[in-house]
Amino acid sequence: MRDLQRGSAEMILLALLEARPRHGYELSKLIESESGSRLQFHVASLYPMLYRLERKKLVEGQWVEKAGERRRRFYRLTRAGRKALSAHRHTWREFVDALNGLTGFNHA
């Protein structure tokens, strides 16, 4: 179950980066607002998680300086990251399907 949980956190981050590169603070705000703080995802583990994803070459961090803004470290999805994201999605779908099959609950 822990793997699944970690997998879910990973997937959330990857998904958040799917649309465009974002920096850590933005990510933390998104997680907070979009999940309504319901997710078991503390900011404390945000950065270690980002670093782990970086280590696995799923994301790539880069210092970017935008006009009128300070230098920030932006993370963007790599090709491997996109693959991993779709694999995650696939797993989740299977998981949800399996749940559905077991509970007879059709959430769609």
Next chain:
Amino acid sequence: MPDWKTFVRGRLCELRIPPARESEIVAELAQHCEQLYWDARARGLGEEECLRQAETAFGNWRDLALHIERSLPIPERRGLFTGTLADVRRMLRFLLQNPAFAAMAIATLAFGVGGNTAVFTLADALALRGMPYPEPHRLMAIETHWSRQNEVEPWTSAPDFFDLRSQSHAFSQMAGISPVWNDIWTTPANTERLDTLYVSASFFPMLGVRPTLGRTFSPAEDERSHPAAVAVLSNAFWRSRLAASREVLGRTLVLNGQPATIIGVLPEDFHYRGDPLAGKATEIDVWLPLASNALVNVPRSVRFLKVVGRLRPGISPARAVDELRAAGLSLAEKFPDTNRGFTITALPLSDRITGRFRATATLLLGMAGFVLLMACANTAGLLLTRAALREKDFAVRLALGASTWRLLRQMLAEALVLSLLGGTAGIALAFAAVRLIAATAPASLLPSYAIALDWHIIAFAFLAILLSAILSGLPPAGSILRDGIAQRLRYAARSLTAGHRRFRSALVIVEVAAAVVLLTGAGLLIRSFQHLLSIQPGFDPRGVLTISTQTPPSARTPDERKAIYLRIRDRLLSFPGVESVGAVSRLPLMGSNLGTAVTIEGKTVPGEQGPDVEYRAATPDYFQTMRIPLRRGRLFTERDDASAPPVALINETMARRFWPGENAIGKRIKIGPNPESHPWIVIVGVIGDVHHFGLDVDVHPEVYRPYNTNPLYAPILVVRSASDPESQASALAARLRSADAGLPAYDIFSMQALVERSTAERRLIMSILTGFALAALLLAAIGIYGIVSQSVARRTQEIGIRMALGSSPSEALALVFREGMRLAVAGAALGLIAAAAVTRLLRNLLFGIQPYDAPSFAWALGALALCAAVACYAPARRATRVDPLTALRQEG
């Protein structure tokens, strides 16, 4: 608003990752905190709340560090020293953020390393460095000792030297060296006195000297039967007087009215490190062949040569000594009149030249080492405090799997950073100290080459730095190892563990003990020096100026020389303020001597050589000018001349030694090695003892003869003046020169300066040791201060409770003082025991007091007690100001 990077660094414990990556992460987290803060501000929250939000953004910082470390790539290979650079940067950052800590540690180590480097530089220059000649260990000083009077200088006679040289198998070369000679150099424009040395032809090849210009003496030029009138110039003389002209070869120098052809110029870096003859360590101007000095043709009984030999390859010094001893015995058999009782021996030349400094140098190095150890103890104490504050960090990192070696290495790296910083400051300090000493120390003490910091001094300094890094880094590192991790975690909440405190206390006790030892040593030397200064030299130096001169070669007869002296005297007496003028052949405290043998009527066995005494010729008014007291009989008068019966004055020591319990007046002696050819001389007066060789040297027996019977070639004039003689020096010298064309005037000193110069060596050693003692005292005080203030900080709560329960501030004061003074007393007790053992080593530096001199010990203890009290006072005051309420609110 804080500086956010510092904010993060202060909370996040050190990450075991490459520093570049670490600072990136710190920057990123800092930005996060900052943004949080500003967002909170934008929502209208108060400053404190905003900061709290930033503070708690990541929950537990320690956990965050942990998670970050785990999430990062593991470096492929962790070498033994991976990350050391990061340790160094971290330490530098820490020092920048804690300037007080940095200043204290660096200053402490700078003292230690600097003091050691300075002393090593001096010791190296004076005593340790080898002589600058090829294969110096094969050079031996060959000496003739007289078994009956060991204090007589070990000169060798010229005939003995020639015999030894022709018979020796052990030595490949042997050279005779005259005492420093004074020759008068005349040019059409000027007359100048030169310091010259007469040496054998083998002298320069033996020392491996290659002349810059021309050549040195050939053996043929040093033949006794027909010596050549040739001269070799020192480089300095060539440059300063002959404008470094390359055309000097073949030109002539007129020395004492005789021409000598210049055949060579010595290299610039050649300095003969012979004994500082005549106590002046003069640079020799001109070198002449030994055979050209008339003294080589004197009888065997006249001993005036220093002899140096070079051992043949493969010959041990011991074998050479055996050979010389045997040669000496056979000479004594062959020439019993002159050689019985004399032994010939040899010792390494380096021992002869530097031997007298070696013990002192070792002693000073030892003392300096003590101070370095104390500096290390202090730094170790400081680092221990730092280690204690990071105990929990370390515990967590050990728990996370950091190797013990990694942490040890970090502690050592930190100590090394401190030592390098302190050491570099120390080297600068040493450089300044050495320059100061070189500028103020007496010329006779300094070697003939410049004292400078060179590579082996720097190497020594770095060794000292490394040593201090290890010594100050090991205790904190050891503290990491001592306890298990579990225990460590349990204790970690406390700011300082009991083990740490005990260890620091032990360090402070050792420091105090070392300070007591050094203070006692300094006290002993200072008291010796006071004793020395209280010694009366036997004459009154105040108001007396001395000028040396030489009668011109044109004055051949004693009467002519006497006439010149009288003319000089009258000229000087007519100078305003001059009260009296005298002259003597050798002046007190001006250095070495040539003794003479005396035959004492009724005491000396005929056919045997009599004892050696000091010989002087003096004018009648010499004694009055110097205020040397007459004890018995009468002084010389102008009527004591060659036509009158021969008379002499002796000093009290001579009277006591040769006529104990008798009246020496009227007794008869003969002077000179061949009694048969000399008349009896009647003693007409006994004068007070004069310290001729230094205030700390026992007075030798002395005979004075009237100058009238043997007018001086080179009178040393003494001028007593009512006003300050030093200010009139050049006017008096000019007046002397005006008495006769071509009269030189040199060695112009006030007698007071001569007396002071004679104590300069002791003064230098005393100053250095006192400097170290004061540094030690300061270090001990810092040590006590450090531990007491830490203890006050630790016990703030306890003190607060005591005060809340009715303790008075003075009781708090006493509490703190008790703690500091307990360490001081323990250290002092230990120090006293050590000092009692160590001060015995000082024995031959002491004068007039015993090594167990009570006032010196008392002085050391008093100084220490005072310092300890001052060191306790500041923290104790802080304790009395503890507010019980604040203290109780503090985290326990």
